[in-house]
Amino acid sequence: MSIVITGATGQLGSLVIQHLFDKNVPANEIIAVVRDKEKAPSLAEKGVEIRHGDYDHPDSLVNAFEGADKLLFVSSPDSDDTLRIVQHANVVKAARDAGVKHIIYTGYAFAEESAIPLAHVHLATEQAIRTTKIPYTFLRNSLYTEVFVNPALAASIEHGAVVTNTGKGRLNTLTRSDLALAAAVVLKEDGHENKTYTLVANKTWSFDELAQILSDISGKTIVHQAVSFEEEKAILLQAGLPEHLALMFAGIYQSIAEGETFRTTEDLEKLIGTPTPLEESVKQALQG
Ligand SMILES: NC(=O)c1ccc[n+]([C@@H]2O[C@H](COP(=O)([O-])OP(=O)(O)OC[C@H]3O[C@@H](n4cnc5c(N)ncnc54)[C@H](OP(=O)(O)O)[C@@H]3O)[C@@H](O)[C@H]2O)c1
Structure with a gap:
């Protein structure tokens, strides 16, 4: 092979x-x-x-x-x-x-x-x-969990808020490692020819829930501050992001608010079993 x-x-x-x-x-x-x-x-x-x-x-x-x-x-x-x-x-x-x-x-x-x-x-x-x-x-x-859950969350803990324009939108993200494991299974095993797998989480999460997890881990109160697209873009620009990246992130958040990532499937679980829980990803991200 x-x-x-x-x-x-x-x-x-x-x-x-x-x-x-x-x-x-x-x-x-x-x-x-x-x-x-x-x-x-x-x-x-x-x-x-x-x-x-x-x-x-x-x-x-x-x-x-x-x-x-x-x-x-x-x-x-x-x-x-x-x-x-x-x-x-x-x-x-x-x-x-x-x-x-x-x-x-x-x-x-x-x-x-x-x-x-x-x-x-x-x-x-x-x-x-x-x-x-x-x-x-x-x-x-799916979108990678790491796009949203990464060492930058340490700054959110410091400021007491995660600020996004995702509103009440829900996310079906998976970690790179879980997606890579699914690819490794398909590469090693027979029987996956001419199949389409929609590899998203079987359970969604929201930024309100992420803020709660950050609160539980840090022992501080962290809130999800929901802002508009324009406000988010301005915040990202002020934080030093170049215009195209500020637009890209605010755009991804907006599409999440509008339902881009709310659907779930069982395809990933059939290939690799239970995906990494969000809490686990947050802990790993905060360890650097
Ligand atoms: N699902 C998501 O949330 C998400 C997020 C970001 C990206 N993506 C997509 O998923 C892919 C894999 O993600 P990742 O995290 O592994 O990205 P990554 O770390 O940026 O890796 C991209 C890989 O593509 C290689 N590459 C770039 N240009 C190439 C070229 N012209 N010819 C051959 N190889 C080239 C890079 O090689 P070098 O090491 O030489 O640069 C690197 O090995 C990305 O490339 C992107 O299409 C998905």
């Missing part, structure tokens, strides 16, 4: 490889595709083959995917959605030309109903993969 993983130097890709090791997949069955080989010395030391592959350079990808029984295609982090579609088309065409036997793609949950522009990238990529007739598995991932 030859498992090829793109984005292998990234946070999700690294965790997938770690989970494959934990599942006793031998290092010589894993091939890490990276933009920059200098960033992957620890993987090479563990016996993983490192291949150069850049989504902007199609030729590098055909060589990188040679011999792949399973290709985990981690979506590009580029902020230009139009360019991202070009990069993804490069990956899909290279997978076809290299004779990859099964593509596993990290997409976005409920993309058809989503108000977030990058949903189009994920839907376009899934359609591109279907044109190749290569067996696929679409891992339609």
Whole structure:
């Protein structure tokens, strides 16, 4: 079995490889595709083959995917959605030309109903993969819990408030590690061909509940201060975020307020069991 993983130097890709090791997949069955080989010395030391592959350079990808029984295609982090579609088309065409036997793609949950522009990238990529007739598995991932639950919460505890424009919106996030474990299961096991998994939590949470968890952990009263989109944007700009990031975060919060992330499924639990509880993620984030 030859498992090829793109984005292998990234946070999700690294965790997938770690989970494959934990599942006793031998290092010589894993091939890490990276933009920059200098960033992957620890993987090479563990016996993983490192291949150069850049989504902007199609030729590098055909060589990188040679011999792949399973290709985990981690979506590009580029902020230009139009360019991202070009990069993804490069990956899909290279997978076809290299004779990859099964593509596993990290997409976005409920993309058809989503108000977030990058949903189009994920839907376009899934359609591109279907044109190749290569067996696929679409891992339609939730937003990462870490986007919201991260060491910056220490400042919220200090100020006694988490400030967002999510209103009463609910979130179906999962940790990167849980999503990576689901990918590792699909990479190791047979029987996931031509399946679409919507990998969101089976239980949602709100920022009011997050504030309560922060209160319980810190012993201080932490509230969720619900503000408007414009107020949130102004707060983020004042905190020093560049305009495009302030707009992006306030925009994500707004879409949460409008119901982007309220749906649940059992798909993740069927693959890996119970996901990491929110309290656990908060404790880990506050430990740094
Ligand atoms: N669900 C969510 O909440 C959420 C949030 C953020 C992102 N995402 C998506 O999920 C993906 C994985 O998340 P992550 O946390 O692992 O992101 P990440 O840590 O930023 O990793 C992205 C990976 O993509 C690689 N990459 C970037 N440009 C490339 C190119 N032109 N050719 C080949 N590889 C390239 C990076 O390589 P280098 O190490 O060389 O930079 C890195 O290994 C992201 O790329 C993004 O599409 C999802």
